[in-house]
Amino acid sequence: MKIAKILNNNITIAVDDHGNDIIVMGCGVAYQKKHGDEVDESKIERIFTKSVSELGKKFEALLKEIPHEYLEAADHIINNAKLRLGKELTNNLYLSLTDHIYFAAQRNREGLEFRNRLLLETKMLYKDEFKAGMEAIEYLNERFFISLPEDEAAFLALHFVNASYGMHMNETLEITKIVQQIRTIIRNYYRIEFNEESLEYYRLMTHLKFFVQRMVTDKKQPSDNEDLQLLKMLSERYKSSYICMQRIMKFLEKEYNYLITPSEQLYLTIHIGRISNEFQSKE
Template sequence: MKTLGYLYFFVPKKERVRVKFVKILNNNIAIVADEAGEDRIVMGCGVAFGKKYGDPVDVTRIERIFTQNVRDLSGKFEALLKEIPDEYLECADRIIAHGKLLLGKELADNLYLSLTDHIFFTVKRCREGMLIHNRLLFETKMIYKEEFQVGMDAVEMMNRQFDINLPEDEAAFLALHFVNATMGTEMNKTLEITKIVQEIRTIIRNFFRIEFQEDSLSYYRMMTHLKFFAQRMALHEGKGDQNADLQLFQMVKERYGQSYRCVERIVEYLQKQYHYTVSDNEKLYLTIHIERIHQN
């Protein structure tokens, strides 16, 4: 038995396969109906070549299955494929497969759409000499190192396939698409989260007049905490347990006085800039992480 997503196919005995084509989007993408009559979107090299409505699906050709929001996703795929040549979707597919391998994470289905669209217009702008400078290049490299590496690899793949020469700025743009697909947030929120993390990082660096040891475990822990903190803040999610252990909080404030004063500066900035009130629980954890980085 071959298992793909939520679909189960008995490959050796093709007469048992009842998956049928519902709509052909192009040679490599189609909408199919599974044995329960549920629509799915399938991708695979030549999976729909020469096929028509009602034909059985050769499941050995299926490489990717989309099971969520099929109606909405299929409409967007259809509109995209009318405007953009297949080669751009194929490039996006290879980049996403590589990204999944490097990041070890599942990625949102709409990444196939957003990345294909981005690749198409990036290649077009590059050929017209109209590339855009990425103002968050440094921040993206610092905050999302793994995703940035995926972006660098993607740039190399695009340069090779389309015979262009993209700068490092483009790797940061691509990296944020992967960040966005992992968090499940809109791109504007991803940019806001990145900006907030960098602002807090700058406050800490300036307060202590230090350069971070970016390969240290303390720095990694702090940056991970800041990313989740900024995500909760930008998405207006609950702040978790609002009630800090008062005894522990008081002890941390007294023992790590300098780090807590740094936290107070962060709290004041976030209140003024974003009208965000930081809970005592968040202050407690921020103080502990900052103390670790300060003493590192």
């Protein structure tokens, strides 16, 4: 691959053997290089192959303002998050995370701290992502001699959530808020405190996150007559769970103008029934 444009000593836009534009990252990969030179593949640490023109412009703008060590820090954090979460994260995370941690560090040095109003919800709903966020905070505090609070770990956790599902931050914030609202309706209806370590709680939260994700992105599950028949049966057999689901349905329709399909009603009733059965069996 040959260098097409140097962004800085550690990032360059190159052309591969098939004539495709790629972004190459690596310590010193473009040092003392010029247009047309071969890329030293031994120095390559990461390659981006999608939306190169858009990413290249954003990288170029970012690097004019932010020191390279923050991009290195973001790369370290992302690699650690991938190992902890066991999943790939979208390339756009390199831009958004670098930008976030740089300004978080700047704010901290100036004595400005932003409270995260979704701290508790993020800790409850995205436990693994929050742990990865806490590890990132410890790393950043040590590397840059700052003292970021756990509020920032929650912000980073939501960045990981975005990158996992390919969503925008405003969608992730909306999903987190709505899931917490539904959780509160269930808790108040049954007057219970959830066992957050239980398998049924994990199943409920997983279902709610994907259900609300579909809601926010306006992708409803398809339904058929069989769903209606099963829903009728469940409404008679599990009246309490069905009534709780109806409260959620009315809330979402009133607050978000969202109509839950029979298929979504069905699965939501089932998961509510499981969590209520777990509580009742302990009682």
